[in-house]
Amino acid sequence: MFYNSLEPYLVLSAILFVLGLLAMFTKRNAISILMGVELVxxxxxxxxxxxxxFVENGISGQLVTIFIIILAASEAAVALAIILHLYRxxxxxxxxxxxxxxx
Amino acid sequence: xxxFGNISKAFSTIATGMxxxxxxxxxxxxxxxxxxxxxxxxxxxxxxxxxxQLHNRIEDCIGCMKCAxxxxxxxxxxxxxxxxxxxxxxxxNGQKRRLYLTRYDIDMAKCxxxxxxxxxxxxxxxxxxxxxNFIKFERKDLLYKFSDYSPEQxxxxxxxxxxxxxxxxxxxxxxxxxxxxxKLKAETEAKAKAEVPQVEAKTEEVKAEQKPETKx
Amino acid sequence: MVPAxxxxxxxxxxxxxxxxxxxxxxKIIYSAFALLFSFFGVGGIYILLNADFLAxxxxxxxxxxxxxxxxxGILLTKKIYNxxxxxxxxxxxxxxxxxxxxxxxxAALIFNTDWQIVxxxxxxxPQTLEIGKAFMGNFILPFExxxxxxxxxxxxxxxxxxxxxxxEI
Amino acid sequence: MDNILVWTMISILVMVGLVSVVGIIxxxxxxxVSAFMQDRLGPxxxxxxxxxxxxxxxxxxxEGRIGLAQSLxxxxxxxxxxxxxxxxxxxxxxxxxxxxxxxGTFAAFAALPLAEYFVPADINIGLFYILAISSFGxxxxxxxGWASNNKWGLLGALRSTAQMVSYEIPIGVSLISIVMICGTxxxxxxxxxxxxxxxxxxxxxAISHNGAIGIVxxxxxFINFLIYFTCSLAETNRAPFDIPExxxxxxxxxxxxxxxxxxxxxxxxxxGAIFVGNAIAVTLFLGGWNSGIPMLDxxxxxxxxxxxxxTKVFVLIFVVMWVRWTLPRLRVDQxxxxxxxxxxxxxxxxxxxxxxxxxxxT
Numbered sequence: 016m017f018y019n020s021l022e023p024y025l026v027l028s029a030i031l032f033v034l035g036l037l038a039m040f041t042k043r044n045a046i047s048i049l050m051g052v053e054l055v056x057x058x059x060x061x062x063x064x065x066x067x068x069f070v071e072n073g074i075s076g077q078l079v080t081i082f083i084i085i086l087a088a089s090e091a092a093v094a095l096a097i098i099l100h101l102y103r104x105x106x107x108x109x110x111x112x113x114x115x116x117x118x
Numbered sequence: 119x120x121x122f123g124n125i126s127k128a129f130s131t132i133a134t135g136m137x138x139x140x141x142x143x144x145x146x147x148x149x150x151x152x153x154x155x156x157x158x159x160x161x162x163x164x165x166x167x168x169x170x171q172l173h174n175r176i177e178d179c180i181g182c183m184k185c186a187x188x189x190x191x192x193x194x195x196x197x198x199x200x201x202x203x204x205x206x207x208x209x210x211n212g213q214k215r216r217l218y219l220t221r222y223d224i225d226m227a228k229c230x231x232x233x234x235x236x237x238x239x240x241x242x243x244x245x246x247x248x249x250x251n252f253i254k255f256e257r258k259d260l261l262y263k264f265s266d267y268s269p270e271q272x273x274x275x276x277x278x279x280x281x282x283x284x285x286x287x288x289x290x291x292x293x294x295x296x297x298x299x300x301k302l303k304a305e306t307e308a309k310a311k312a313e314v315p316q317v318e319a320k321t322e323e324v325k326a327e328q329k330p331e332t333k334x
Numbered sequence: 335m336v337p338a339x340x341x342x343x344x345x346x347x348x349x350x351x352x353x354x355x356x357x358x359x360x361k362i363i364y365s366a367f368a369l370l371f372s373f374f375g376v377g378g379i380y381i382l383l384n385a386d387f388l389a390x391x392x393x394x395x396x397x398x399x400x401x402x403x404x405x406x407g408i409l410l411t412k413k414i415y416n417x418x419x420x421x422x423x424x425x426x427x428x429x430x431x432x433x434x435x436x437x438x439x440x441a442a443l444i445f446n447t448d449w450q451i452v453x454x455x456x457x458x459x460p461q462t463l464e465i466g467k468a469f470m471g472n473f474i475l476p477f478e479x480x481x482x483x484x485x486x487x488x489x490x491x492x493x494x495x496x497x498x499x500x501x502e503i
Numbered sequence: 504m505d506n507i508l509v510w511t512m513i514s515i516l517v518m519v520g521l522v523s524v525v526g527i528i529x530x531x532x533x534x535x536v537s538a539f540m541q542d543r544l545g546p547x548x549x550x551x552x553x554x555x556x557x558x559x560x561x562x563x564x565x566e567g568r569i570g571l572a573q574s575l576x577x578x579x580x581x582x583x584x585x586x587x588x589x590x591x592x593x594x595x596x597x598x599x600x601x602x603x604x605x606x607g608t609f610a611a612f613a614a615l616p617l618a619e620y621f622v623p624a625d626i627n628i629g630l631f632y633i634l635a636i637s638s639f640g641x642x643x644x645x646x647x648g649w650a651s652n653n654k655w656g657l658l659g660a661l662r663s664t665a666q667m668v669s670y671e672i673p674i675g676v677s678l679i680s681i682v683m684i685c686g687t688x689x690x691x692x693x694x695x696x697x698x699x700x701x702x703x704x705x706x707x708x709a710i711s712h713n714g715a716i717g718i719v720x721x722x723x724x725f726i727n728f729l730i731y732f733t734c735s736l737a738e739t740n741r742a743p744f745d746i747p748e749x750x751x752x753x754x755x756x757x758x759x760x761x762x763x764x765x766x767x768x769x770x771x772x773x774x775g776a777i778f779v780g781n782a783i784a785v786t787l788f789l790g791g792w793n794s795g796i797p798m799l800d801x802x803x804x805x806x807x808x809x810x811x812x813x814t815k816v817f818v819l820i821f822v823v824m825w826v827r828w829t830l831p832r833l834r835v836d837q838x839x840x841x842x843x844x845x846x847x848x849x850x851x852x853x854x855x856x857x858x859x860x861x862x863x864x865t
Contacts, residue, residue: 018338018382021449027346027379029440031372033433034353040429041357046407050356050369053400057376060392068383072452074464077385078473081465084395085480089487091400095407096495102411125845132830139540139829146539153542363649367596370642390631398638398671402664405645409661460627462688 024065032058045098045108049091056087169231170250172224174264178209178243181217185235185244193228194235197221199279209241218279219265220272226252227260342382349375362408370401387462518612525778526771529820530574536824546570554579584763589651592760596650601761601768603643608775610636615782616690618792618808629690630678633783634671637738640776641667644747644757647769651760659756662835663740663747669842670737676850677727677734680857681705681787684720690783694791701795706788716864723853728788730846730853732819735780737838739773742827746835781819782812789815 031054038051060080067076102108105115145151155162164170181198198217206215233246254260267275348371355368373396380389469477531546538545547570554572558579588594614629626632641664648660684705685693697703702710706728708720737744740756748756758769785791792808794800799807833841 018336018342021451022444023342023346024379024383025444026441027349029437029444030350031353032440033437034350034357036436037429037433038357040432041425043424044362046404046411047362047365049407050365050404053369053396053404054353054356054372057373057396061376061379064380064383064385064388068385069451070449074461074468077388077461077465078468078476080385080388081391082476082480084391085484088395088399089484091403092491093487093494095403096491098407099410099495108411135829136825139825142542143536143539143825146542146544151542152544154544156544156547363596367642367646374639386626386628387631390628390635393635394631394638398635398641398668402641402645402668405642406661406664409649409657462628462631 021065021069024061028058028061028065031055031061043109043111045094045101045110045113048110049094049098053087053091056083059083164248164250168248168250169233169246170248171226171252172229172235172244172246172262173249174222174224175243175245176219176222176264176266177207178211178241179219179222179264180209180213180215180241181219181222182240184238184240188234188238190232190234191228191230193225195221195223195225199275200282201279202282209243211241213241218267218275220267220275222264224262224264225260226262227257338382341378345375345378345382348372349379363405366401366405366408369404370397373397373401384459385461387465518609522609522612522771522775526774527574527578528817529774529777530577530770531571532817532820533824534573535569536821537828540825540828546573549573549576578767581763581767586765587760587762589653589760591652593650593652596646597760598765600643600647600650601765601772603646604640605643605768605772605775607636607638607640607643608772608779610639611779612775614690615779616694616786616791617812619691619695626689628688630682630688630693630783630787633690633779634675634678637776637779638667638671640772647761648757651757653760655753655755656757656759659747659749659753659759662753663757666740666744666747666838667738669839670734670846673730673842673846673850674734674738676847676854677731678783678787680723680727680850680854683857683861690786690791694786694793697790698793698800699797701790701793704788704790704793704795719864720857720860723856724788726849727853728784730850731784731788732822733841734846735777735784736823736826737842739776739780741777741823743830743833744838745827745832746838749832777820777823778816781816781823784819785812785815789819 035051035054035056035058038054039048042048042051060083063076063080063083065076067073098108101113105112142151181196183196183198186192186194186196197220199220201216201218203216206218209215231246236242236244236246252260265272352368352372352375356365356372359365359368373392377389377392377397380386380392535545549570549572551572554576557576588597611633614626614632616629644663644667645660648656648658648663651657681693682688685696687693693705697705701707706724708717708724710717736742740747747753753759758766761769792812794807794811
């Protein structure tokens with residue numbers, strides 16, 4: 016019923032996507048925003064896998080998801096490096112306080 | 119040191135160390151492989167005259183208080199009641215016991231194991247022995263009680279002693295009265311013999327005073 | 335209702351509840367741990383979707399890697415001995431309204447589109463082999479690019495993250 | 504549906520039993536081995552008789568011979584202890600952390616192939632699954648360290664996490680070599696490939712897969728096995744890599760503030776993780792449930808296969824303990840040196856070697 020039809024997965028991913036969006040909108044902490052991004056990426060991943068399971072009946076959606084995971088890993092690493100750098104510079108990770116563009 | 123030299127040194131040192139520990143592991147069940155003793159069953163003998171726990175042979179104790187006075191931390195508590203002559207047996211080395219020991223407590227929690235109490239004892243009844251295993255669950259259990267008498271007996275002894283004391287006091291008062299009368303009599307006699315030389319009168323006076331004391 | 339339905343409901347509840355904690359909890363450390371459980375639930379969803387290798391990857395990379403990275407980031411940028419790592423949120427009304435609008439639009443899309451569903455019942459087949467073949471076949475170029483991307487990200491993270499004193503040398 | 508549930512419950516119970524039995528046996532073994540190596544006797548008094556007497560309240564002291572019931576008695580003691588939550592702790596996370604650590608270890612037990620027909624969950628990506636689910640415990644450790652609001656706990660947790668994350672790299676690469684030779688991620692099939700004489704084990708090269716020419720893999724497999732074993736020591740925070748729990752620096756690391764049963768759960772999880780790590784070593788390198796002598800395997804003695812498997816694992820656990828009581832603790836920089844300068848280059852070398860072998864010699 017639930018598990019072998021497409022819509023429940025899409026609804027789940029929509030809710031997850033909106034939650035991630037909300038985190039990106041409302042939070043001012045850089046790490047919280049990063050968490051929102053990760054939620055959005057996961058929502059997209061669920062969509063890809065669900066489509067490849069029900070619509071395509073193949074594995075290309077899974078391959079795209081693996082690329083997304085690779086992307087998310089490198090993104091998280093670079094983003095955290097930037098956040099640490101920011102913290103050393105302005106002693107805060109509130110994105111509203113990061114107003115200097117130069118170094 | 120080179121990179122591969124490091125690796126080979128690591129391997130050889132690890133091998134050496136592990137060989138040593140395995141030798142110990144292998145020898146563990148042999149009698150000389152173990153360096154500990156299974157304590158409650160076997161114990162390493164203590165040195166002779168090691169000072170661990172105070173003990174009092176209460177049947178030899180005369181209640182002289184010498185040990186209590188010698189104790190630097192006052193951990194010996196003695197309470198005695200006078201006994202009528204002949205009711206208590208003699209000690210093993212022939213001393214007379216004249217006191218009921220209603221209380222003879224040693225607080226091992228306070229004791230500092232100096233053994234100074236054992237030297238002045240005239241009957242050698244308080245000793246310090248090598249029995250070190252006096253673990254107790256509560257601190258009040260470390261107050262060792264040596265007295266033979268149960269609390270009821272102690273009560274009885276104290277009452278009897280009180281009665282005897284009262285009797286004795288009554289007798290004493292009576293004797294004192296008698297003595298005072300005798301003294302008064304002697305004084306009046308002395309006054310009457312005013313012409314007798316004063317040296318004689320003084321000696322008489324002394325005798326009259328000493329008499330009641332010696333009778334006690 | 336078959337057991338798999340219950341599993342789906344439990345996992346969906348876990349994911350959504352943890353997502354709510356991520357967004358609305360005032361302590362950022364709770365958000366991070368909730369994010370971790372959310373990832374875990376998504377891994378379970380992959381298993382329900384017959385993507386077993388993907389579930390393993392999700393666990394290793396997200397739960398074992400990214401979550402730990404985020405937790406380390408939090409602990410390194412806060413006074414870590416201080417338990418009150420709270421934070422404020424802004425633009426609640428605008429953000430909430432936009433998000434709700436998005437949700438409505440997505441829901442309308444989901445239920446009004448005629449999805450061309452090929453299959454609903456599918457026997458489970460191990461997919462590791464197929465994924466490997468695809469990576470070595472049609473997807474060889476993205477695969478190589480992903481490898482280069484990882485290398486670039488590694489070097490970039492090291493260069494950005496290290497101390498400035500060392501940069502001058 | 505009923506059948507599935509019943510069988511699930513039964514297998515869960517069996518695995519719970521296995522986890523606790525493994526914990527109890529490992530703790531007893533650890534105490535005995537450490538005692539023997541230090542010229543002591545270890546637990547001798549608490550036999551099953553005196554334990555039973557203590558439970559029914561008799562105070563008679565029954566002399567034990569080798570102290571078999573010691574860890575059971577310890578467990579009973581820990582059950583009765585007060586469960587203290589520190590005042591400044593984050594109560595929810597503090598209580599959740601041991602469950603996660605235990606859960607991560609316990610879930611890994613599900614895929615262990617005890618015998619050909621006794622694999623609790625025969626997953627086709629078993630090895631991958633075990634590696635993935637064990638990384639779940641890392642977060643539990645971090646959670647425990649942070650929630651106890653204790654400097655030692657937090658430092659221990661951070662050290663532990665950093666160590667476990669960085670040692671996952673050599674483990675992964677060294678296991679990939681084996682996976683490449685076998686061509687499967689299923690633990691069961693890996694063991695089946697090693698049946699027969701003991702020289703078919705992967706430790707002695709890929710003879711079973713490729714005949715006599717597999718002998719060229721022998722040195723590489725030895726190196727691989729050593730690297731995997733070293734890394735599994737580091738993954739489970741055992742000496743000489745017990746920096747996260749260094750008693751002389753951080754009282755007990757991330758579980759400093761835990762008492763009673765929660766502490767016991769951490770310990771069970773630790774010994775469970777050791778068992779899982781060595782079970783993977785046995786499965787991948789030492790032939791799993793195969794005895795190494797075909798006649799013994801063909802005799803079909805009931806119950807011997809799991810017994811052989813568990814015996815092999817416990818032999819490796821003995822080596823782990825032996826190493827623990829021999830080698831001193833490494834410093835943090837030495838730990839990272841070992842990982843990045845020695846283990847990872849060597850795993851990459853073996854990986855390369857196996858690739859060449861696979862491409863040109865098969």
